[in-house]
Amino acid sequence: MRIFPIIAAAAMAFLMYMVIIERQALLEFFGVDPALAAQPEEEILAEQAPLAGAAPQLVKVVVARSEAQAIDSAVVLRGETAAARQVDVRAETSAVVVSEPLRKGAQIDAGQVMCRLDEGTRQAALRQAQAQLTEAQSRVPEAQARVEQAKAQLEEAKINQNASSRLNADGFASTTRLAGADAAVATAEAAVSSAKSGLNAAQSGIEAAEAAVASAEAELERLVIKAPFSGLLESDTAELGSLLQPGALCATVIQLDPMKLVGFVPETEVNRVEVGARAGARLAAGGDRVTGKVTFLSRSADPQTRTFRVEIDVPNTDLAIRDGQTAEILIAAAGSDAHLLPQSALTLNDEGTLGVRTIDEANIVQFVPVRLMRDTPDGSWVSGLPATADVIVVGQEYVIEGVEVAPTYREVTQ
Structure with a gap:
């Protein structure tokens, strides 16, 4: 005999009894008003209709x-430090190094000897050039005397020619004598021209000898390689005994005071930067802060990034700033009006535009695009809002533009 079907049938019979016979007691047990349950469905809907039109x-x-x-507004850039000057000092002649090397990191002054090269026969070449100059200079007085002598002979020949011409006109001298006087004048003139050519040659010899002396002296000066400016050695100088050819490296010198900050301004911000503007930077290594002035702003954009190079000079007397450090640069620009709002108040609309949600006099939500100017520990400075704005700082993500809200005001932290 199956017991479970019998139990199920008994339970169903009991339930039907309660629903039909004991319906009022069952409604009271479940907390339903028997009078409401007895109303027709149409009356219940009629009573609930006024509630459907109530304001949400x-x-x-x-x-x-x-x-x-x-x-105070500022243009924020990401840049790096750079040495004010850096040069590879190279040899201009070929010779062997005869000086002890200076080690990298050493402080050097402008004009200090870094590499000294062997003279070889250059000193003898200089003396030879000086001797040739002396010899050329001694020829000039002799050439000048010849010119004066030739001029005197020409003057005498002209006097004789004049006398012969007058005597021939009066019939006291023959035509042959006159022709001889003319020939003497021509010979004297040729002698003067030759003497002047000799003088010019002597003077040219002096100039050539002077050039040879200057060349020999310059060759000797090239044997002493000096620092072009004060700075630090970035590499060891050439080792003693090494052979330097023209163009070979003696040492690399860098100047770190003043230090240069280099950044690149986007084209949307370049008109806010001016040469001479105050600027500051925070170095990534150690967080040190430095200040200076803008000394250069490029007029030509980088073809790849469409940015403009800007350079700032900052003092570095203690040489604490190194070449190539990353720096966050702030360049002072014209001031503007802005609102200090909590960072959480900023939101995006459906188009991805950054802004805030505000309410008007009727408590209707509006979306206002803003421009982020600066982040601070107290909040974000933004522009684009009117002088006074009621900004939703809590709940802005749960409302949309055009809906009415119930605001609770609080003071914004300034």
Whole structure:
């Protein structure tokens, strides 16, 4: 005999009894008003109809009334430090190094000897050039005397020619004598021209000898390689006994005071930067802060990044700043009005535009695009809002533009 079907049948019979016979007691047991249950469905819907037209409950938000403030604006860049000057000092002649090397990191002064090369026969070449100069200079007085002598002979020949011409006109001298006087004048003129050529040659010899002396002296000067400016050695100087050819490296010198900060300004911000503007930077290594002035702003954009190079000089007397350090650069620009809002108040609309949600006099939500100017520990400075704005700081993500809200005001932290 099956017991479970019998139990199920008994339970169903009991349930039908309660629903039909004991319906009022069952409704009271479940807390339902028997009078309401007895009403027809049409009457219940009629009673509930007025409730359907009731106003929906408004979303509650927290609103901060913000006042615009004038702040110093700044152009923020990412850059690096760079030595004010760096040069590879190289040899201009071929010779063997005869000086002891200076080690990298050493402080050197402008004009200090870094590499000294062997003279070889260059000193003898200089003396030879000087001797040739002396010899050329001694020829000049002799050439000048010849010119004077030739001029005197020419003057005498002209006097004789004049006398012969007059005597021939009066019939006291023959034509042959006159022709001889003319020939003497021509010979004297040729002698003067030859003497002047000799003088010019002597003077040219002097100039050639002087050039040879200057060349020999310059060759001797090239044997002493000096620092072009004060700075630090970035590499050892050439080793003693090494052979330097023209163009061979003696040493690399860098100047770190003043230090240069190099950054690249986007084309949207370049008009806010001016040469001479105050600037500051925070170095990535150690967080040291430095200040200086803008000394250069490129007029030509980089073809790849469409940015403009900017350079800032900062003092570095203790040489604490190194070449190539990463720096966060801030360049002072014209001030503007901005609002200091909590960073959490910023949001995006459906198009991805950064902004905040505000309410108007009727508590209707509006979306206002803003421009982020600066982040601080107290909040974010933004522009684009009116002088006074009621900004939703809590609940802005749960409402959309055009809906009415129930605001609760609080003061914004300034």
